[in-house]
Amino acid sequence: MPSPDPGQIPGPASPHRVPVLLPYPFPGPFDYRVPPGLRPRPGDVVLVPLNNREEVGVVWDATTDQAVPEHKLKSVVGVLDTPPMGASLRRLIDWIAAYTLSPPGEVMAMALRVISAGVGRPMVRYRRADPLPAVRITPARQRVLDVLARDEPRSGTDLAHEAGASSAVLRGMTAAGLLIAETARPDQPFRRPDPDHQGPALSDQQRQVAAALRAAVGRGEFSVTLLDGVTGSGKTEVYLEAVAACLRAGRQALVLLPEIALSSQWTERFGRRFGVAPAVWHSDLASRVRKITWQAVAEGQAPVVVGARSALFLPFPDLGLVVVDEEHEAAFKQQDGVVYNARDMAVVRARFCDAAAVLVSATPSLETVANVEAGRYAHLRLTRRHAGATMPAISLLDLRETPPDRGRFLAPPLLEAVRRTLAQGEQAMLFLNRRGYAPLTLCRHCGHRMQCPNCTAWLVEHRTRHQLLCHHCGHTIPIPPECPSCAAADSLTPVGPGIERITEEAEAVFPEARRLIMASDTIAGPSAAAAAAHAIEDRSVDLIIGTQLVAKGWHFPHLTFVGVVDADLGLAGGELRASERTVQLLHQVAGRAGRAEAPGRVMLQTFIPEHPVMQALLGGDLDAFMHSEADSRRDGAWPPFGRLAALIVSADTAITADTVARDLGWAAPRGDGIVVLGPAPAPMALLRGRHRRRLLLKVRRDVPVQPILRSWLAAVQVPRGGRVDVDVDPISFL
Numbered sequence: 001m002p003s004p005d006p007g008q009i010p011g012p013a014s015p016h017r018v019p020v021l022l023p024y025p026f027p028g029p030f031d032y033r034v035p036p037g038l039r040p041r042p043g044d045v046v047l048v049p050l051n052n053r054e055e056v057g058v059v060w061d062a063t064t065d066q067a068v069p070e071h072k073l074k075s076v077v078g079v080l081d082t083p084p085m086g087a088s089l090r091r092l093i094d095w096i097a098a099y100t101l102s103p104p105g106e107v108m109a110m111a112l113r114v115i116s117a118g119v120g121r122p123m124v125r126y127r128r129a130d131p132l133p134a135v136r137i138t139p140a141r142q143r144v145l146d147v148l149a150r151d152e153p154r155s156g157t158d159l160a161h162e163a164g165a166s167s168a169v170l171r172g173m174t175a176a177g178l179l180i181a182e183t184a185r186p187d188q189p190f191r192r193p194d195p196d197h198q199g200p201a202l203s204d205q206q207r208q209v210a211a212a213l214r215a216a217v218g219r220g221e222f223s224v225t226l227l228d229g230v231t232g233s234g235k236t237e238v239y240l241e242a243v244a245a246c247l248r249a250g251r252q253a254l255v256l257l258p259e260i261a262l263s264s265q266w267t268e269r270f271g272r273r274f275g276v277a278p279a280v281w282h283s284d285l286a287s288r289v290r291k292i293t294w295q296a297v298a299e300g301q302a303p304v305v306v307g308a309r310s311a312l313f314l315p316f317p318d319l320g321l322v323v324v325d326e327e328h329e330a331a332f333k334q335q336d337g338v339v340y341n342a343r344d345m346a347v348v349r350a351r352f353c354d355a356a357a358v359l360v361s362a363t364p365s366l367e368t369v370a371n372v373e374a375g376r377y378a379h380l381r382l383t384r385r386h387a388g389a390t391m392p393a394i395s396l397l398d399l400r401e402t403p404p405d406r407g408r409f410l411a412p413p414l415l416e417a418v419r420r421t422l423a424q425g426e427q428a429m430l431f432l433n434r435r436g437y438a439p440l441t442l443c444r445h446c447g448h449r450m451q452c453p454n455c456t457a458w459l460v461e462h463r464t465r466h467q468l469l470c471h472h473c474g475h476t477i478p479i480p481p482e483c484p485s486c487a488a489a490d491s492l493t494p495v496g497p498g499i500e501r502i503t504e505e506a507e508a509v510f511p512e513a514r515r516l517i518m519a520s521d522t523i524a525g526p527s528a529a530a531a532a533a534h535a536i537e538d539r540s541v542d543l544i545i546g547t548q549l550v551a552k553g554w555h556f557p558h559l560t561f562v563g564v565v566d567a568d569l570g571l572a573g574g575e576l577r578a579s580e581r582t583v584q585l586l587h588q589v590a591g592r593a594g595r596a597e598a599p600g601r602v603m604l605q606t607f608i609p610e611h612p613v614m615q616a617l618l619g620g621d622l623d624a625f626m627h628s629e630a631d632s633r634r635d636g637a638w639p640p641f642g643r644l645a646a647l648i649v650s651a652d653t654a655i656t657a658d659t660v661a662r663d664l665g666w667a668a669p670r671g672d673g674i675v676v677l678g679p680a681p682a683p684m685a686l687l688r689g690r691h692r693r694r695l696l697l698k699v700r701r702d703v704p705v706q707p708i709l710r711s712w713l714a715a716v717q718v719p720r721g722g723r724v725d726v727d728v729d730p731i732s733f734l
């Protein structure tokens, strides 16, 4: 058998068979027979039979599996009229599959979902020939012609439906010259951003950083740069210059944002800089827009895409720049299905595309900082806020000394600060990272706590909806009139605050203030987010009360005071990254204050003002904090100085979960630089009705994790009802 050229992507081993990867969790591609006349090439999107259905798949690069004899293979049905999946995207898919231990088809599904929804097919539209040729007109043909006489060209499906004719009739009519099939193209859905439209006059420091980024893009080769700068220093303006350089080089650019659906301010800013809107990509797009966008990206007609993590799987033919804004954000980690971190995979994609990757943050993750220190990533810094705006003045409010009034959550000094801010005609924000009215409801009489039956979690009261709600599985019940345990009437009491309760309190104290609640359940989508942002910009809002949604890169020039209701909240669980994350989140929130002329002030309510996190926020020396955080991880070889992978066992019964967890414990890998922690019940020991156990593999940085995981998993039989999920580089330990 001739072996494929070394250094070349292996092509099909035989002209008569091709490997086709299907969007399902099979271990790899399946071979199909190539019928005469077809010449599918790697990346082609094909239709193939699978279990009596026709499925869309992609011709893959793997050498074919000769085990199945050729006469037993099923045939490829056809090649779809859609741009092929490029080599760099196929390599990314293989890479992610190998890294996350996911079946490649499941990873590929993320790139293919749109095509399966029909991109490849309804591109053909039918028009009535004029004049009509003199051929036989059956009643069915006449109905088709009638439909087309009235209106515009139609897709085959629509036409067949409206005329009550089969697709065979349409084919016959086309062959007879009665219909003209034309490939429908939406005209240029995205206009070309103009790199010279209207750049701001950059400060000296911004100019130097922009030049360095432009140079990185201009080299046209793989590089990674951390762009690190205080909030409001112009990081966005500066990386838009890198986007401009990429446009000038004629390549495509991708900007990943953690909450793109809510980032109206970002797209507006892009519009000001480049004169047109960017293509936007996220999971809530209407399917028609998805198809048009996907197609435009594939054809290079969408020069800039801004998107959520799924945008990584768009078929860019020539990607020259990937920007990951707020690179430290946990939102880049996908927790369901294929568990991957889009920040890290963006770097991988950049490598396969010879593109520049730019990671942007005011509070970079320790992982990224470690990569900078090891010399793997370049580092650019902006140290000052734009136009002389100063960093906000931060103070700690010790709740042990100045507690709020009984049954209240806002301490007098904080209320006073809000009052003064409002009196000056400026805007104030109260931040609490907790939706709903109260995180816990308990019976004053018997102490019963209202718990989710499916999860290890309390039910959260949502008073405006008159419901108790599980934030993990969505289980809801009406607020019961009496305690379900002891039947005492009117004994259920809310414990602790959520933002609804803070809003109620603020309303009592500042009845005149125009309030706006910003949380994922009140700001449901892009237009609501844009409306909220405009209301704040127009000053038709005085007081903003929000969850972590308000921490995202908003720029509100009239906002001068931020009050953090519970600065200790994120530290409670004691997870590996609790301190790092709390600093990042609170620094981001604080960074919303005083972004224009008027200086900003921030007050953090805390019971532990002496905690290093509070001290770091107070002193503003995040570098020092991150260094000591790094030191504390170095000794135990915790990330980024070691690698972690979690195995999450889940099962429909506790016994099955325990059995699988125990077997995994017995089969645990051993060796130099390898540690296994657990099995132990997960903190969420019950989630959506499934019993959960966890094991954690910790290895030295130089020990590759995947081979260890593969042989570990292979050693254990998982019975029906049980499963083991793998989370490489976990950031959540629930």
Ligand code: ADP
Binding pocket: 200, 201, 202, 203, 206, 229, 230, 231, 232, 233, 234, 235, 236, 237, 238, 386, 553, 555
């Ligand atoms: P960051 O991304 O670092 O938080 P931004 O890029 O959002 O900072 O900049 C903060 C604000 O300052 C934005 O409104 C931005 O338009 C403005 N800005 C930054 N640099 C300049 C500049 N050189 N000229 C004009 N406006 C600028």
Ligand code: ZN
Binding pocket: 452, 453, 454, 455, 457, 470, 471, 472, 473, 474, 475, 688
């Ligand atoms: Zn639940």
